[in-house]
Each structure stands twice: as C-alpha cells, then as structure tokens.
Amino acid sequence: MEKEIFLGKAGTKGEFFLKLENVINKPDYRVHKLVDRKGRKAMFYNYKGDDFEVGDCILIKATIAEHRSYKDEPFSYLNRVTVIENKGTKDKT
Numbered sequence: 001m002e003k004e005i006f007l008g009k010a011g012t013k014g015e016f017f018l019k020l021e022n023v024i025n026k027p028d029y030r031v032h033k034l035v036d037r038k039g040r041k042a043m044f045y046n047y048k049g050d051d052f053e054v055g056d057c058i059l060i061k062a063t064i065a066e067h068r069s070y071k072d073e074p075f076s077y078l079n080r081v082t083v084i085e086n087k088g089t090k091d092k093t
Helices: none
Strands: 013-025 030-035 041-044 057-070 073-088
Touching: 013 073
Parallel strands: 041 073
Antiparallel strands: 013 030, 013 057, 030 041, 057 073
C-alpha cells in the first residue's frame, strides 16, 4: 500500500490534529507550517480562533484547498481554518 502523502483529497472538509513546526512572517501575512502524526505536511495563512505557538499541537477545522509541493516536499494547503483547541506541547504543564 502506498504511503499517504496528503491529509486527504482536495475539497475535503474535516478536523485535523497538527503540530506547528514553523511560522514564516512576511510584511503582509504569516505562513503556518504544520505536520500530523503520520508526518504529512500542511500549511495555511490565516485562521480564526485561539493563538498558538511553534511546538503546540492544535485541533483545527479546515478545508483541504489543494495539494502543493515546495522544494520537492508535498503538503496540503488548508483554508477556512478555525482553531478548535490548542493542546499545547508535552513540555507545558
């Protein structure tokens, strides 16, 4: 069986549990880069809901808008992102 490289099919709406790996700050926007437990990558620009920091695990509701690749690394581009819950990190008490 082939390894799944995307969170799901483009157009799929659902809830996703992801860990924030990095935030790239640009003058007009921020790029949030995330990964799930299976190592699948995702990214989004804007979101609604609570704030979170690099290293935090979050539960979000989103739509997989499309599949993209950057430097030969595939990822799911998410939109309509709403943070349902910030679970924090293992280190936070």
